[in-house]
Amino acid sequence: MNPQFKKGVLELCVLNMVGRKDYYGYELVEEISKILEISEGTLYPILRRLTEEKYFETYLRESSEGPPRKYYRITKLGQDFQRVQFRQWTEFNQQIEKLIGKDIT
Amino acid sequence: MTKQDYLTALRTELEKNKIPNVQEILSDYEEHFAHGLNKGKTEAVISEGLGNPVTIAKAFETEKMIASLQSPENPFPWGLAFNVIGRLLVLAPFNFIVLFIPGAILGSLVFAGWTVALTLGGASLAILSGLPKIALASFSAWIWLAGISTSFGLLGLAALGCLCMFFLTKFLLLGLISYLQWNLKFILQR
Numbered sequence: 695m696n697p698q699f700k701k702g703v704l705e706l707c708v709l710n711m712v713g714r715k716d717y718y719g720y721e722l723v724e725e726i727s728k729i730l731e732i733s734e735g736t737l738y739p740i741l742r743r744l745t746e747e748k749y750f751e752t753y754l755r756e757s758s759e760g761p762p763r764k765y766y767r768i769t770k771l772g773q774d775f776q777r778v779q780f781r782q783w784t785e786f787n788q789q790i791e792k793l794i795g796k797d798i799t
Numbered sequence: 800m801t802k803q804d805y806l807t808a809l810r811t812e813l814e815k816n817k818i819p820n821v822q823e824i825l826s827d828y829e830e831h832f833a834h835g836l837n838k839g840k841t842e843a844v845i846s847e848g849l850g851n852p853v854t855i856a857k858a859f860e861t862e863k864m865i866a867s868l869q870s871p872e873n874p875f876p877w878g879l880a881f882n883v884i885g886r887l888l889v890l891a892p893f894n895f896i897v898l899f900i901p902g903a904i905l906g907s908l909v910f911a912g913w914t915v916a917l918t919l920g921g922a923s924l925a926i927l928s929g930l931p932k933i934a935l936a937s938f939s940a941w942i943w944l945a946g947i948s949t950s951f952g953l954l955g956l957a958a959l960g961c962l963c964m965f966f967l968t969k970f971l972l973l974g975l976i977s978y979l980q981w982n983l984k985f986i987l988q989r
Contacts, residue, residue, distance in 0.1 A: 718834075719831060719834075720834035720835070723831070727848070733848075733849065734831075734848045734849050735828070735831075735850045735852075735858075736850060736854065736858040738824070738827050738855075739855070739858040739859045739861070740862060742820075742824065742827070742862065743863075743865060743866050746866060759837070760833070760834060760838075761830060761833035761834060761837060762830075763830075764827065764830060
């Protein structure tokens with residue numbers, strides 16, 4: 695897939711996924727790379743920025759199955775941000791569909 | 800690439816791009832390695848999956864730029880505003896004592912000084928202008944002499960008074976200005 699497309703939607707994916715449940719880095723990376731082909735390492739910069747902007751907060755949890763996990767949890771601010779981003783994404787998609795048409799295959 | 804090689808390369812690239820919190824960032828990648836190894840992947844496979852350290856450092860650089868674009872430019876400095884108001888409140892009674900009371904005394908002194916000096920000048924001129932009339936009435940040279948000398952004496956006193964008052968007023972005004980400047984400095988200091 696066009697890497698420019700991926701770059702734009704990655705933040706939205708991360709926001710929405712962490713909005714649904716708490717993820718630790720590796721788990722999130724694994725889940726996304728199942729669907730999108732990405733350099734896994736480029737997800738951490740996004741996670742770090744969203745955390746620095748107070749959209750996410752992190753906490754450490756020990757696990758019986760492996761190393762301790764740094765979990766990301768969405769904050770109230772993050773939820774608001776996510777809603778705005780999601781609405782913008784939907785509107786954007788509709789506008790682009792108007793321009794390029796839905797039926798092109 | 801081994802885990803150690805990968806982390807070292809990443810550190811070098813991050814430092815080259817002046818990314819803050821390098822240690823924290825590296826610990827995230829270390830955790831990633833730990834989870835990958837735990838799932839049975841080799842260090843080489845994990846490194847491969849993560850991608851080129853150069854790319855990752857660039858991604859951090861990009862995120863840093865995005866963050867600086869999104870952060871609001873100048874939020875209203877509430878803290879500073881409260882500080883300034885607080886300082887004004889501290890200064891107000893102080894200023895009342897320092898400025899108002901001595902100000903009233905010094906101000907009236909200056910006013911009195913100028914009044915005396917100008918009155919002397921006025922008296923001198925009055926005598927000078929009245930002199931011909933008086934002199935005509937008595938024809939005495941002594942009166943001329945006395946009138947002129949008194950008048951000039953008074954004029955000299957008036958000039959001296961005005962000079963003194965000029966310097967005194969200047970001095971006080973300069974003092975007032977520097978006091979107000981100090982006030983401003985006190986209020987606006989961070």
